[in-house]
Amino acid sequence: MENTLDNKPVSIYIPYALLVTALLSIYIIALNKVELEPFKVEYPAEAFLAPSFELESLSGGRVNLSDYRGKVVFINFWATWCSTCEVEMPSMEKLYQRFKDHGFEMLTISVDKDQSLIEPFMKKYNLTFPVLLDPESVVAKKNYKTTGVPETFIVNQEGLIVYKKIGPDDWATDEMIESFAKLVLGT
Numbered sequence: 001m002e003n004t005l006d007n008k009p010v011s012i013y014i015p016y017a018l019l020v021t022a023l024l025s026i027y028i029i030a031l032n033k034v035e036l037e038p039f040k041v042e043y044p045a046e047a048f049l050a051p052s053f054e055l056e057s058l059s060g061g062r063v064n065l066s067d068y069r070g071k072v073v074f075i076n077f078w079a080t081w082c083s084t085c086e087v088e089m090p091s092m093e094k095l096y097q098r099f100k101d102h103g104f105e106m107l108t109i110s111v112d113k114d115q116s117l118i119e120p121f122m123k124k125y126n127l128t129f130p131v132l133l134d135p136e137s138v139v140a141k142k143n144y145k146t147t148g149v150p151e152t153f154i155v156n157q158e159g160l161i162v163y164k165k166i167g168p169d170d171w172a173t174d175e176m177i178e179s180f181a182k183l184v185l186g187t
């Protein structure tokens with residue numbers, strides 16, 4: 001005798017049960033993903049305190065990130081052999097020149113192992129912003145969890161990362177300048 005429910009074969013309800021189960025499973029997975037998403041954020045990221053560091057400067061001396069609290073800090077990891085870094089550097093220089101006297105600092109961190117290449121590179125492109133040295137990528141990999149170069153972190157006056165960019169950008173567009181004006185000057 002065939003199993004029945006209300007005089008209908010049970011097998012007729014199997015597709016509906018599978019559909020309801022699948023939809024319920026999708027809903028539960030989506031709900032858990034939303035709830036668990038904050039735990040999957042790789043540190044450092046936006047809204048996290050920028051990891052502190054102290055590095056040697058190309059011009060001599062040591063630079064500590066904490067010395068710039070109260071300023072907007074543009075932190076950029078790069079290398080002379082990186083063609084996309086080379087492309088974005090002129091726009092970084094324009095941004096630096098526009099805001100350097102207004103509570104803004106640009107700290108570029110070279111991960112070049114051969115540091116003799118950095119100064120000629122800077123001269124070739126007329127770059128004047130500060131360069132810090134991280135030849136073993138300790139700050140890049142350990143503190144900032146970079147995946148390559150270029151990578152940029154914008155840190156606000158309170159030391160929080162407010163923007164993270166993986167890859168190159170044009171930092172001198174009207175929209176970008178306006179965004180930095182709001183952040184640096186409060187306009």
